[in-house]
Amino acid sequence: MERKKVIVIGGGFGGLSLIHKLRNKPFDLVLLDKHNHHNFQPLLYQVATCGLSAVSIATPFRRLFHGYRNFSFYMTEVTRIVPKENRVETTIGDFTYDYLVIATGSETNYYGNENFEKNCMEMKTLNDAISIRNTLLEQFEKAVIYNCPDDRKIMLNFVVIGGGATGVELAGALAEFRHHIIPKDYPSIDPSMMNIHLIEAGNRLLGSMSEGASAKAGKYLEHMGVKVWLSTRVSNYDGLNITLTDGTVLRSSFFIWAAGVKGKLIPGLPAEAAQKSRIIVDEFNRVSGFDNLFALGDVAMMVTPDHPKGYPMLAFPAMQQGTNLGRNLFRISQGKELKKFRYIELGTLATVGRNRAVADLPLFNTQGFFAWFLWMGIHLIRITGFRNRIIAFSDWIWNYFTYAFSYRIIVRTIPSKFDPPLFRKNRLREDKSNPSVS
Numbered sequence: 460m461e462r463k464k465v466i467v468i469g470g471g472f473g474g475l476s477l478i479h480k481l482r483n484k485p486f487d488l489v490l491l492d493k494h495n496h497h498n499f500q501p502l503l504y505q506v507a508t509c510g511l512s513a514v515s516i517a518t519p520f521r522r523l524f525h526g527y528r529n530f531s532f533y534m535t536e537v538t539r540i541v542p543k544e545n546r547v548e549t550t551i552g553d554f555t556y557d558y559l560v561i562a563t564g565s566e567t568n569y570y571g572n573e574n575f576e577k578n579c580m581e582m583k584t585l586n587d588a589i590s591i592r593n594t595l596l597e598q599f600e601k602a603v604i605y606n607c608p609d610d611r612k613i614m615l616n617f618v619v620i621g622g623g624a625t626g627v628e629l630a631g632a633l634a635e636f637r638h639h640i641i642p643k644d645y646p647s648i649d650p651s652m653m654n655i656h657l658i659e660a661g662n663r664l665l666g667s668m669s670e671g672a673s674a675k676a677g678k679y680l681e682h683m684g685v686k687v688w689l690s691t692r693v694s695n696y697d698g699l700n701i702t703l704t705d706g707t708v709l710r711s712s713f714f715i716w717a718a719g720v721k722g723k724l725i726p727g728l729p730a731e732a733a734q735k736s737r738i739i740v741d742e743f744n745r746v747s748g749f750d751n752l753f754a755l756g757d758v759a760m761m762v763t764p765d766h767p768k769g770y771p772m773l774a775f776p777a778m779q780q781g782t783n784l785g786r787n788l789f790r791i792s793q794g795k796e797l798k799k800f801r802y803i804e805l806g807t808l809a810t811v812g813r814n815r816a817v818a819d820l821p822l823f824n825t826q827g828f829f830a831w832f833l834w835m836g837i838h839l840i841r842i843t844g845f846r847n848r849i850i851a852f853s854d855w856i857w858n859y860f861t862y863a864f865s866y867r868i869i870v871r872t873i874p875s876k877f878d879p880p881l882f883r884k885n886r887l888r889e890d891k892s893n894p895s896v897s
Contacts, residue, residue: 462487462529463557465788466547468537468725470497470520473755473777474562475843480785482527485792489556491549493536495519498585499842501774502851504625507582507591508632509640509864515850517585518843540727542752558751558788561738562781565720565757565772568736578698579716582625591715593869595636598713599645600869602652613710615653618701620693621717622659623666624809627676629717630657631811634683639862656709658688660718665817667771668807672817675826679811720772722758734760737769742799744784755780761800774841775805808834813859 462485467474470492478488499516506513524530535549546555567583569575580591595617602614617633619626633655641650657664657680663673664680664687680687692704701709721736732739732747737760739747744759746752756777760769770776780800787797806820808830816831818824825833835855842848857863 463792464489464555465558465560466491466554466556467560467562468492468547469562469564469723470494471500471562471564471756471777472774473564473757473759473781474560475523476778476781477560477562477755477785477788478524478527478530480782481529481788483529484789486529486788488527488530489554490520490524490530490532491535491537491547491554492520492532493534494584495521495532495534496585497523497843499838499847500583501624501838502842503582503585503588504629504632506585506588506866507629508595508636509592509866510632510858511851511854512866513585513589515847515854516842518847523843537725540725542727542749545751556751558753560784561725561746561752561754561758562756562777563723563725563758564777566723567716568719568721569716570719572695574695574697575693575716578696579620579714581716582629589870592866593871594713595633596867596869599641599648602648603645611648611652612654613699613712615648616656616709616711616713617653618656618658618709618711618714619717620658620715621719622657622661622664622687622689623717624807626657626659626717627664627680627809627811629715630655630680630685631683631815634680634685635812636864637684640864640867644867655685656688656711657685658691658693658703660690660692662690664689665809668809668817669819669824671824672809672819672826675817676809676811679815683812720757722760722772724758743787743797744780744800753784755784766802770802773807776802779803808837810834 464487466489467477468491470490475497481488496517496519502511502516505511506516520532535551537547537549539548546553567581581587582591598614602611605611619630637650637653641648641653664676665673677687693701694704695702696714699710699712701711701714724733724736738754738758740754740759740761744753744755746754757772762769779802783800790797804821806818808816808818810816810831814828814831816834817826818830818833839848839852842851
């Protein structure tokens with residue numbers, strides 16, 4: 460039987476699930492990603508707030524897929540898709556395919572505001588999380604030096620925009636940092652000087668969860684000293700002044716944007732194949748108008764009666780779509796009929812801090828310690844790699860009893876002066892014996 464080449468763009472939850480499903484099947488699997496690792500995005504905020512090490516939530520693709528006889532990985536960025544030629548263009552050369560799976564995930568949506576894009580911090584990658592951690596710690600080091608109260612206030616004003624799970628979890632982690640770390644590490648700073656603002660445009664937090672979960676999360680945050688702004692929008696940010704739509708101005712040099720995401724599109728697809736920055740797919744995850752082109756996860760818009768705006772941009776739908784597509788590609792190779800995607804709702808959870816979480820589950824909703832324990836267990840299971848789970852679990856246990864937030868190290872990376880030939884465009888060596896390279 461002729462082996463088909465499947466190129467997967469993006470090593471997120473959807474791409475990984477697809478590759479796992481096609482392990483050692485009669486396909487040549489090629490993963491293209493500009494990073495050499497998968498990172499567990501739901502825990503990036505803990506890296507950003509010194510609770511976890513970056514290596515505990517990331518796994519190199521080559522280690523993750525060690526032993527897969529039909530797998531190849533190339534660290535590169537895809538710049539264009541050429542569907543008519545079954546070809547993708549990348550920064551290291553071109554690849555041809557029989558089947559192409561777009562699993563690029565999402566990127567931050569600044570809604571066209573250039574000042575936000577230029578001046579805000581975002582949290583999508585490990586580099587972003589480490590940069591936020593560095594900035595967080597530098598704010599306190601500067602506050603120790605500055606004697607002017609106004610300067611200190613700017614350094615110690617922490618603003619998060621977006622009241623979804625990321626914003627809520629990040630604000631809660633910052634509140635715990637204020638309560639447990641400042642008194643020990645920065646005795647010259649009064650903890651009450653650190654102000655944490657969470658700004659949400661909607662009328663409640665966690666808009667995708669139940670009203671009970673939303674109200675409970677708000678109470679938790681207010682009890683922890685977080686200033687929650689509801690029904691409030693930010694109109695501008697110049698790197699120092701945050702202007703709200705009601706005219707209020709907050710002065711801060713620490714502003715994290717967690718207010719929205721959009722599908723990460725790649726040039727080359729026809730305009731009619733995308734809607735609202737997501738690729739239109741059918742119930743088999745096929746891109747509209749193509750038989751050998753598929754899209755998964757955040758970047759895919761699969762409209763159903765129950766989900767008229769597409770499935771939520773979360774890990775579970777992406778993983779389930781990846782698994783189903785893996786089955787269907789194998790069924791195609793056997794000449795069998797495809798199976799439609801059916802989403803199994805497993806619930807939504809969000810944590811606010813130690814012993815505080817909310818959970819909307821298929822059979823019941825819960826809050827407090829049980830929800831927090833459930834959140835911790837589910838996230839621990841979903842982290843890739845046994846070693847990573849052990850590291851994350853030991854860090855959580857250590858932090859729980861010592862309140863240590865151990866990873867309080869400022870490390871600024873220096874751009875490399877060396878540009879390896881491997882990453883120069885069109886320098887990819889053509890190897891006809893390797894089915895992964897065109």
